[in-house]
Amino acid sequence: MFGLLAFGFAYGELISNFGLIMLPAEADYMEPANNAIMMTFLLFVSGISPFSGPLAGYYSDRCQSSWGRRRPYLLAGTIFTIPALVFMWYGHGMFHNPVGEDGSMGSSAGGNSSLDDDDDSSLFHGTVGKHMWGEVMYILAFLVAMAAFNVQNQTLGSLISDMI
Numbered sequence: 001m002f003g004l005l006a007f008g009f010a011y012g013e014l015i016s017n018f019g020l021i022m023l024p025a026e027a028d029y030m031e032p033a034n035n036a037i038m039m040t041f042l043l044f045v046s047g048i049s050p051f052s053g054p055l056a057g058y059y060s061d062r063c064q065s066s067w068g069r070r071r072p073y074l075l076a077g078t079i080f081t082i083p084a085l086v087f088m089w090y091g092h093g094m095f096h097n098p099v100g101e102d103g104s105m106g107s108s109a110g111g112n113s114s115l116d117d118d119d120d121s122s123l124f125h126g127t128v129g130k131h132m133w134g135e136v137m138y139i140l141a142f143l144v145a146m147a148a149f150n151v152q153n154q155t156l157g158s159l160i161s162d163m164i
Contacts, residue, residue, distance in 0.1 A: 001163070007156050011149065018046065018146075029096045030135045034124050045139060049146035053154035060155055070159040077152035080144055087141035094134025 023046070027039035056073050063069045121129025123136065 001160070004156055004160050004163075007153070011153050014149065019043070026092065026138065029092070030138070031122060031124055037124065042139070042142065045143050046146055049143055050150050052147035053150040056151040057154045057158055060158060070155045070162065073151055073155040074159075077148045077155065080148035081152070084141045084145035084148060088138055088145060091134045091136075091138030091141060094137065095131045096134075 023042045024035075024039055027042055028035040031038040056077075060069050060073045063072060065072050067075075119129045119131045121127045121132040123132050
């Protein structure tokens with residue numbers, strides 16, 4: 001029982017780190033001039049993703065699988081979470097130029113940073129380039145990751161009530 005409830009601690013830690021630490025930093029990296037607008041947009045994406053939880057609960061209540069009612073949804077949440085986190089990391093590397101910093105938030109996914117210096121593309125300015133595609137990739141991967149986390153959280157909550 002403790003093992004099932006332990007996911008709640010990890011889920012809470014992850015969600016609080018997204019909202020309080022990571023999203024403000026990412027919004028500033030994505031759109032330094034419009035970071036408040038980008039933060040609002042990221043919080044909107046974070047706010048619509050919980051709708052996946054009730055849908056997962058509804059369908060898992062009616063699931064008749066040889067694996068049980070909840071395990072297919074736990075597996076699906078995991079299968080979607082892992083690539084989404086990888087795509088978030090890769091997208092971050094496309095719009096974040098770690099030159100001149102300690103490298104703690106940088107990644108090697110961005111490629112050659114000397115080529116990124118003159119990339120002034122932006123999602124809000126309407127200019128297409130590597131920076132803009134990194135923003136789009138990050139936002140879509142963030143939506144998928146948050147929806148998958150919510151599927152896992154809802155399914156584990158239902159699994160606990162099934163066992164008791």
